[in-house]
Amino acid sequence: MNILDKIVADKRKEVELKKSIIPVSQYETSVLFERETNSLAQALKLSDTGIIAEFKRRSPSKESINQNANVGQVAKGYENAGVCGMSVLTDIKYFGGSIEDLVLARASVKLPLLRKEFIISEYQIIEAKAHGADVILLIAAILTKQEIKTFSEFAKSLGLDVLLEVHNEAELHKSIMPSLDMLGVNNRNLKTFEVSLDTSKSLSKLIPDDFVKVSESGISSVDAIKELKPFGYQGFLIGENFMKTDNPGKSAIEFIKNLKN
Numbered sequence: 152m153n154i155l156d157k158i159v160a161d162k163r164k165e166v167e168l169k170k171s172i173i174p175v176s177q178y179e180t181s182v183l184f185e186r187e188t189n190s191l192a193q194a195l196k197l198s199d200t201g202i203i204a205e206f207k208r209r210s211p212s213k214e215s216i217n218q219n220a221n222v223g224q225v226a227k228g229y230e231n232a233g234v235c236g237m238s239v240l241t242d243i244k245y246f247g248g249s250i251e252d253l254v255l256a257r258a259s260v261k262l263p264l265l266r267k268e269f270i271i272s273e274y275q276i277i278e279a280k281a282h283g284a285d286v287i288l289l290i291a292a293i294l295t296k297q298e299i300k301t302f303s304e305f306a307k308s309l310g311l312d313v314l315l316e317v318h319n320e321a322e323l324h325k326s327i328m329p330s331l332d333m334l335g336v337n338n339r340n341l342k343t344f345e346v347s348l349d350t351s352k353s354l355s356k357l358i359p360d361d362f363v364k365v366s367e368s369g370i371s372s373v374d375a376i377k378e379l380k381p382f383g384y385q386g387f388l389i390g391e392n393f394m395k396t397d398n399p400g401k402s403a404i405e406f407i408k409n410l411k412n
């Protein structure tokens with residue numbers, strides 16, 4: 152069993168429990184559910200930097216990154232730095248995040264917010280909208296082609312952007328469909344946790360130009376972004392590099408300043 156299999160097995164139990172406690176009707180009548188969303192894909196198309204900064208306390212590959220960070224402060228710091236969007240990990244067990252982190256980020260900034268979650272049910276998409284998300288992540292490795300289609304079309308019907316994440320060619324081939332806005336290539340090998348920008352580079356030519364290309368994970372320098380841009384990437388998802396510092400917002404300011412130079 153690899154880490155994704157374990158996460159998904161736990162996620163199925165978590166979602167079933169939540170469904171039995173909180174009915175969808177409660178989410179659908181919430182204030183945030185009515186909110187007009189902001190498109191991350193549009194923000195990336197208009198940006199010359201393309202940074203999506205992540206709020207990440209810990210992960211399966213790093214036991215502790217920044218356990219005590221305050222999500223509202225970090226969100227404001229990222230917005231002040233001029234990032235295009237913010238990713239908020241909402242998984243509790245493996246990442247120390249929560250759906251409340253998403254609400255706190257929403258209350259603090261106007262930035263497009265990505266709910267970074269292991270989505271296996273439409274219930275979580277409704278939940279994402281009701282907690283202030285603008286974008287959902289779909290992970291090709293844990294979904295069938297039909298699920299990708301159903302979930303992405305459903306998210307679009309709610310006004311949410313969809314970022315579809317792949318790790319290899321097979322996942323990419325089964326995923327390309329018009330209901331996606333962004334195609335993300337994850338540079339982290341989930342068996343070994345090693346990161347290699349070569350994954351983004353080699354898959355880039357297989358991604359049609361109508362999708363915004365996003366490179367995810369293991370981006371720790373401005374040089375990495377300069378290396379990836381010629382491969383057509385317009386978005387760069389960065390977590391640990393900012394979150395491992397005392398002041399993630401300040402680190403993002405420095406990073407973006409160097410990127411513009």
Ligand SMILES: O=C(O)c1ccccc1NCC(=O)[C@H](O)[C@H](O)COP(=O)(O)O
Pocket residue numbers: 154205207210211212213337339341344367368369370388389390391392
């Ligand atoms: O980060 C992990 O260890 C991880 C393990 C298993 C599944 C997903 C995982 N990470 C989610 C992400 O996609 C990253 O948090 C995101 O791309 C940012 O990565 P980084 O800049 O390397 O923190």
